[in-house]
Structure formats: structure tokens, C-alpha cells
Amino acid sequence: MREKLPLPLPLLLLTLACPVVFAAQSVGSPRLNFVLHCAGCHAMDGSGNNAPGIPNLRGTIGNFLKVEGGRDYLAQVPGASQSPLSDQETAELLNWMLREFSAKELPATPKLYSADEVRQLRRRPLADVMKRRIEVTDKLLREVGVDLRSYP
Amino acid sequence: MKWFDDFFETKTRQVAQSMSRRNALARLGNLLVGTALVLPVLPFDRVGSHAHAATKKGPDDTSCDYWRYCALDGFVCTCCGGTVSSCPPGTEVSKVTWVGTCRNPANGKDYLISYNDCCGATMCGQCFCNKNERERPAYRMGVHNDINWCMSNASNTYHCTVAAIVGVGDPKG
Numbered sequence: 001m002r003e004k005l006p007l008p009l010p011l012l013l014l015t016l017a018c019p020v021v022f023a024a025q026s027v028g029s030p031r032l033n034f035v036l037h038c039a040g041c042h043a044m045d046g047s048g049n050n051a052p053g054i055p056n057l058r059g060t061i062g063n064f065l066k067v068e069g070g071r072d073y074l075a076q077v078p079g080a081s082q083s084p085l086s087d088q089e090t091a092e093l094l095n096w097m098l099r100e101f102s103a104k105e106l107p108a109t110p111k112l113y114s115a116d117e118v119r120q121l122r123r124r125p126l127a128d129v130m131k132r133r134i135e136v137t138d139k140l141l142r143e144v145g146v147d148l149r150s151y152p
Numbered sequence: 153m154k155w156f157d158d159f160f161e162t163k164t165r166q167v168a169q170s171m172s173r174r175n176a177l178a179r180l181g182n183l184l185v186g187t188a189l190v191l192p193v194l195p196f197d198r199v200g201s202h203a204h205a206a207t208k209k210g211p212d213d214t215s216c217d218y219w220r221y222c223a224l225d226g227f228v229c230t231c232c233g234g235t236v237s238s239c240p241p242g243t244e245v246s247k248v249t250w251v252g253t254c255r256n257p258a259n260g261k262d263y264l265i266s267y268n269d270c271c272g273a274t275m276c277g278q279c280f281c282n283k284n285e286r287e288r289p290a291y292r293m294g295v296h297n298d299i300n301w302c303m304s305n306a307s308n309t310y311h312c313t314v315a316a317i318v319g320v321g322d323p324k325g
Contacts, residue, residue, distance in 0.1 A: 039318070041294075049248065
């Protein structure tokens with residue numbers, strides 16, 4: 001029997017903000033891709049899990065589109081940018097999550113992610129995810145008055 | 153009810169006076185046998201045998217070959233006091249998990265299976281399975297089944313693993 005590896009949680013969370021990745025063929029609807037690639041940690045309803053530091057997507061992620069850098073951040077977190085999904089599938093998944101979990105917080109005329117945009121952002125991975133999160137959430141508080149600084 | 157008694161008494165007496173006992177027995181016998189041949193209508197349940205013939209029963213959920221366990225690495229909770237989708241009493245379901253797909257041979261559909269670990273008690277030690285369909289190596293941690301998914305719980309102690317259906321792999325679902 002193989003021993004189960006006691007992987008350190010922070011390592012997993014930092015590299016897998018969304019535990020992405022099912023390398024099997026990933027055809028299907030955004031909802032299916034969410035269950036397969038994200039729900040393991042973010043939970044089926046997107047509520048995340050406070051104790052182990054898994055961000056809640058509900059009522060939060062739409063705000064990120066309101067400040068510069070926030071939009072890029074959502075597509076650059078490891079779970080999104082390093083997923084085995086295609087650029088098109090990732091764009092569709094991001095758009096679906098925004099509407100599904102945070103429709104109220106979206107700007108009045110939200111711009112949808114495109115496959116091209118995801119492709120560009122994937123070429124610019126974040127060196128320090130937590131540092132960027134802090135920058136974006138600080139800006140959200142200053143400019144929009146929404147406080148998402150606590151992690152998760 | 154008196155008329156009822158009177159009626160049958162009268163008729164019975166008439167029959168007794170007009171018919172021999174042997175004749176009566178022969179007629180009664182004809183009635184019974186004839187009814188059995190013409191109307192074989194004793195009720196019996198054919199539904200069970202039809203249902204049994206229509207479905208091929210696969211391995212049960214304590215066997216490593218049970219279809220939902222196609223990527224399960226660990227002790228199967230059905231052998232540890234739990235069910236295929238719930239943890240045994242005294243353990244807690246893992247807060248994080250991974251989701252894979254398994255095909256149900258009964259209908260040919262792919263299902264999304266959440267392989268939650270059950271945490272908070274020492275290793276169950278029963279029914280160890282190690283199936284790895286579509287599971288990926290450790291550099292894809294989110295779909296690697298050697299991970300102890302109890303890592304986010306108050307107790308990281310691994311007990312067993314469940315295989316809960318969380319969706320159907322309909323491409324357009």
C-alpha cells in the first residue's frame with residue numbers, strides 16, 4: 001500500500017487556489033468543468049472554506065472586475081491559469097462563475113472574458129499570488145469601498 | 153338471513169333427494185379439475201424474475217471493482233461502517249477533495265465522483281483498493297489520489313474514502 005502523502009496545506013493552497021486540473025478530456029459545460037476542476041476545494045456552491053484558507057467565490061468575485069488588475073488577477077490565479085482547460089473553456093468557466101456566484105457584484109456592463117484574453121494572461125503568471133491579492137484587495141477598499149482583504 | 157338459510161336448506165335437500173353421493177362427488181371433482189385447467193389464474197409475482205433478468209448485477213460497493221471506485225486509493229468506507237457516500241460514525245468528511253469521472257457500466261454514462269476522505273479516526277484497515285483511472289501524477293496535485301485529503305480538517309488522521317456522485321458527465325449538462 002502506498003502511504004498517503006501528508007502534503008503541507010499552504011503549499012497546496014498556494015499552488016492550487018482552485019484545485020483545477022483533471023487532465024482527462026475536458027469537454028463539457030462550464031458547470032461540469034467547475035465541478036471537475038474547482039469544486040473539490042471551493043465546494044459545489046462556491047462557498048469555499050474559511051479554516052483552510054479557500055476563498056469564498058459567492059458574492060465576492062464580481063467585485064474584482066471593478067478595479068484595475070482585479071480582472072487579470074481572477075484569470076491569473078494558479079487554479080485558473082494552470083488548469084488543463086483550453087483558453088476558450090477557461091474563459092467560459094470564468095464567465096459562468098461570475099454570473100453564477102457573484103451576479104450582484106458585477107459592474108453594470110461587465111466585459112466577458114475571451115479566449116484571447118485568457119491566453120495573454122496565462123503568458124504572464126503571477127510570481128507572488130498573495131502579494132497581488134493584497135494589492136488588488138487594497139485597491140478595492142480604497143476605490144470601491146469593498147473590503148475583501150481578509151484571506152480568504 | 154333466514155331466507156338465506158331456508159333457500160340453501162331447500163336446495164340441498166332437493167339435491168340430496170335427486171342425486172347419488174357418487175354422482176355428486178364426480179360433479180364436484182369435474183368442477184375443481186375443470187376450473188384448474190381452464191382458468192390457471194392463481195396469482196403469482198412475475199415482476200421479480202423479469203427485473204432480475206433485465207439487470208446484470210455488477211460487483212457490490214464493498215468490492216474494489218465497484219464502478220464508482222475507478223480512481224479510489226484507500227480503504228473503502230462501506231467496509232468501515234460508512235456507506236458509499238457517507239463517512240462512518242465518529243469520523244468527519246474531508247473539507248477538501250478531488251473529483252474524477254467513472255463510467256457506470258449499467259447505463260454507459262460518465263459520472264462525477266467526489267473522493268472525499270473520512271477523517272478523525274485511525275486507518276480503517278479494511279477493503280484496501282488502489283484504482284487509478286484518469287488519476288494523474290503528483291505534479292497535478294488536485295487530481296492525485298495519494299494525497300491525504302484530511303489535511304484541512306481539525307484531525308488529519310485518515311480513516312477511509314467515499315465515492316459520492318456529484319454530477320453526471322453530460323457534455324452539455
